[in-house]
Amino acid sequence: xYLLDTNVLSALGRPERAPKVTKWxxxxxxxxxxLSVITIGEIERGIAQQKHRNPRxxxxxxxxxxxxxxxxxxxxxxxxxxxxxIWGNLSARIGHNGADLQIAATALVYGATVVTGNISDFExxxxxxxxxx
Numbered sequence: 001x002y003l004l005d006t007n008v009l010s011a012l013g014r015p016e017r018a019p020k021v022t023k024w025x026x027x028x029x030x031x032x033x034x035l036s037v038i039t040i041g042e043i044e045r046g047i048a049q050q051k052h053r054n055p056r057x058x059x060x061x062x063x064x065x066x067x068x069x070x071x072x073x074x075x076x077x078x079x080x081x082x083x084x085x086i087w088g089n090l091s092a093r094i095g096h097n098g099a100d101l102q103i104a105a106t107a108l109v110y111g112a113t114v115v116t117g118n119i120s121d122f123e124x125x126x127x128x129x130x131x132x133x
């Protein structure tokens with residue numbers, strides 16, 4: 001089971017910029033690829049930030065994340081009580097409380113491998129990591 005970090009999902013939006021990521025994803029069975037609802041939240045935050053700066057880009061991103069959410073509908077992992085407890089412990093131990101720790105907590109709950117280019121953000125969490133970049 002692979003949990004795709006936000007930067008991997010973003011690379012999918014522009015496959016010409018990340019051919020290694022595209023190749024990596026194509027080598028994995030679709031049913032093993034999952035997203036965290038936290039990733040959806042991170043992208044929605046980015047869309048909201050772009051609405052005033054670049055409304056057309058924000059609209060394109062909105063359509064893209066809508067399609068992506070439909071594509072992953074049966075492979076979206078919630079952030080539940082167990083995740084929250086692990087996140088709380090990670091946050092106290094590592095010293096920050098960002099979304100990456102929430103994604104790592106979900107990976108730890110499900111025994112998933114986090115697929116990310118942000119290795120340094122996930123290393124201290126103890127989650128399994130794979131870098132497709």
